[in-house]
Amino acid sequence: MYIEVQNASKTFLQNGKKFTAFNDVSLSIEKGEFICLLGPSGCGKSTLLNAIAGFSPVTEGSVKIDGKEVKEPSVKNVTIFQNYGLLPWRTVQKNVELGLEPKKIQKEERHKIADKYIELVGLSAFKKSHPRQLSGGMQQRVSIARALAVDPDIIFMDEPFGALDAITRMKLQDDILSISKQEKKTIIFVTHDIEEAVFLADRIVIMTPNPGKIKSIVTVPLKGHRERTASDFLQVRDKIFDLFNMKHEEQIEYII
Amino acid sequence: MKKLLSFKNIVISLLILLAIWQIIFSLSSFDSALFPSPLQAFQALIDMISSGVLISHIGSSMYRFAMGYVSAVVTAVLLGLILGRLPKVFQYINPAVQLLRPISPMAWMPFIVLWFGIGDIPAIVIIFIAAFFPVLLSTVSAVSGIDPIYLKVSKNFGIRQPHIIWKVIFPASFPQIANGIHLALGTAWVFLVAGEMVGAQSGLGYLVIDARNNLRSDILFADIIIIGLIGLILDTFLKVLEKQILKSWGGAD
Ligand SMILES: Nc1ncnc2c1ncn2[C@@H]1O[C@H](COP(=O)(O)OP(=O)(O)O)[C@@H](O)[C@H]1O
Ligand SMILES: [Mg+2]
Numbered sequence: 358m359y360i361e362v363q364n365a366s367k368t369f370l371q372n373g374k375k376f377t378a379f380n381d382v383s384l385s386i387e388k389g390e391f392i393c394l395l396g397p398s399g400c401g402k403s404t405l406l407n408a409i410a411g412f413s414p415v416t417e418g419s420v421k422i423d424g425k426e427v428k429e430p431s432v433k434n435v436t437i438f439q440n441y442g443l444l445p446w447r448t449v450q451k452n453v454e455l456g457l458e459p460k461k462i463q464k465e466e467r468h469k470i471a472d473k474y475i476e477l478v479g480l481s482a483f484k485k486s487h488p489r490q491l492s493g494g495m496q497q498r499v500s501i502a503r504a505l506a507v508d509p510d511i512i513f514m515d516e517p518f519g520a521l522d523a524i525t526r527m528k529l530q531d532d533i534l535s536i537s538k539q540e541k542k543t544i545i546f547v548t549h550d551i552e553e554a555v556f557l558a559d560r561i562v563i564m565t566p567n568p569g570k571i572k573s574i575v576t577v578p579l580k581g582h583r584e585r586t587a588s589d590f591l592q593v594r595d596k597i598f599d600l601f602n603m604k605h606e607e608q609i610e611y612i613i
Numbered sequence: 614m615k616k617l618l619s620f621k622n623i624v625i626s627l628l629i630l631l632a633i634w635q636i637i638f639s640l641s642s643f644d645s646a647l648f649p650s651p652l653q654a655f656q657a658l659i660d661m662i663s664s665g666v667l668i669s670h671i672g673s674s675m676y677r678f679a680m681g682y683v684s685a686v687v688t689a690v691l692l693g694l695i696l697g698r699l700p701k702v703f704q705y706i707n708p709a710v711q712l713l714r715p716i717s718p719m720a721w722m723p724f725i726v727l728w729f730g731i732g733d734i735p736a737i738v739i740i741f742i743a744a745f746f747p748v749l750l751s752t753v754s755a756v757s758g759i760d761p762i763y764l765k766v767s768k769n770f771g772i773r774q775p776h777i778i779w780k781v782i783f784p785a786s787f788p789q790i791a792n793g794i795h796l797a798l799g800t801a802w803v804f805l806v807a808g809e810m811v812g813a814q815s816g817l818g819y820l821v822i823d824a825r826n827n828l829r830s831d832i833l834f835a836d837i838i839i840i841g842l843i844g845l846i847l848d849t850f851l852k853v854l855e856k857q858i859l860k861s862w863g864g865a866d
Contacts, residue, residue, distance in 0.1 A: 410769075412765060429768075430765075430768055430769045432769070432770060432771040434769075435769060435770070436765075436769055438762060438765075438766075440762065442762045442763070442765070442766040444763060444766070444781065444784070444785075445862075445863045446784040446785070446787070446862035446863050447862075447863070448863075455766075455767075455770050455772070455780075456769075456770035456771070458770075458772070458776075458780070459770065459771040459772055459773065459776070460771075487862075487863030487864070488863065489863050489864060490863075507770065
């Protein structure tokens with residue numbers, strides 16, 4: 358397995374008391390998979406994502422990527438945040454070049470790579486703009502281009518479209534899906550939106566709170582491009598919805 | 614249009630000031646050696662300009678000011694960038710800074726003169742002390758208040774020390790640092806004059822003492838106006854510079 362989370366728990370010390378953000382989580386992810394972590398707010402999705410990405414390692418159990426224990430963030434795996442994480446004093450182009458700078462890449466080559474990904478996300482006309490001059494959706498595109506520019510193995514996304522309006526969100530969902538197929542990246546995507554998860558994921562990891570844990574893992578049976586209004590899509594969505602209301606204690610791999 | 618308006622404001626404001634001065638002069642019964650009219654001060658100003666005295670005093674003052682202010686800003690910003698990233702260390706430095714900060718730089722003057730003699734150094738040291746603390750404290754607070762997401766992102770992309778300071782920490786904290794630099798300018802200018810009144814043989818502050826000793830209130834007033842004018846120009850210059858940098862960095866508002 359490419360990513361291997363085994364019996365992982367994360368506890369925080371809050372005012373001298375232990376608080377468990379998630380407990381005994383096990384999860385295996387293959388290269389190239391699109392995984393959604395789905396669950397209500399507070400169920401430990403971000404904490405789990407941050408643990409796999411290396412920002413805040415687990416307190417028990419283990420997280421391994423490619424056989425190696427994760428201890429800190431790696432330049433090979435890029436995280437995209439809900440509030441974009443762009444550097445406001447840099448232009449779009451300079452933001453996209455950020456991750457290329459520590460690598461020993463010639464300036465011209467850097468420009469070429471940046472141009473390529475800025476074009477991929479459809480922002481060529483805004484290369485010289487600053488983030489403040491762009492809409493939220495455009496800013497998140499910049500941050501996607503910035504992530505792709507370093508050619509990462511894994512892209513972590515924490516509710517990346519959560520701050521966008523519904524129409525922009527759908528457009529970006531379309532785009533990230535086609536980009537993920539085209540660039541063949543492993544993507545772990547946090548969301549609390551069932552439709553978003555069904556639209557994007559190969560597998561959906563359903564999490565529940567108090568304490569955060571995996572309730573079930575669902576393989577989405579839809580192939581190729583998904584229609585949000587098609588009956589098979591709606592069926593899967595309803596099944597997931599039902600899962601949240603079920604009182605199952607054991608963790609089960611579901612094939613719908 | 615906005616520029617024109619503010620120019621109009623400046624002119625009217627100064628005219629009002631002049632008018633008040635003239636009225637007080639006309640109404641008061643002071644000897645004109647003690648209280649000059651605007652015209653007398655203006656005449657003294659013209660004399661000093663044409664004799665080249667004024668420009669040489671301005672020269673010495675500006676040299677000291679530049680030396681003291683620039684070196685204070687550079688060291689305070691550098692130190693602040695480092696200390697802002699080391700909150701545990703700063704906890705031990707902050708109390709000492711808070712103790713030294715409220716001491717008027719002029720209180721150090723006797724020591725400074727004893728150690729460095731009179732000349733350029735005392736005024737430079739005074740300006741340094743006056744500018745150093747506000748810039749240091751605003752830099753530390755700016756750096757420690759940086760949005761952690763910038764640091765997370767830079768770490769993720771492999772931006773390491775020392776690059777992270779120039780690429781991320783400095784620009785992210787720049788607006789607040791610039792604020793401190795700006796505040797310090799006014800303070801430093803105030804203390805330049807004070808420093809030169811005690812420890813120098815030239816400069817705008819020395820001119821104050823020299824005019825007093827020669828009972829030349831017209832020169833004194835002319836000097837005071839020049840001190841105010843240069844302070845205003847420096848302040849405006851810095852404001853414009855600050856705006857330019859902010860604009861090229863995507864602008865705050
Ligand atoms: N650094 C932290 N210190 C203490 N508690 C935390 C910390 N980060 C997250 N938590 C707690 O862990 C729980 C899960 O948080 P999070 O992973 O952000 O949930 P989600 O992303 O699913 O909304 C929350 O109750 C939150 O308050
Ligand atoms: Mg979250």
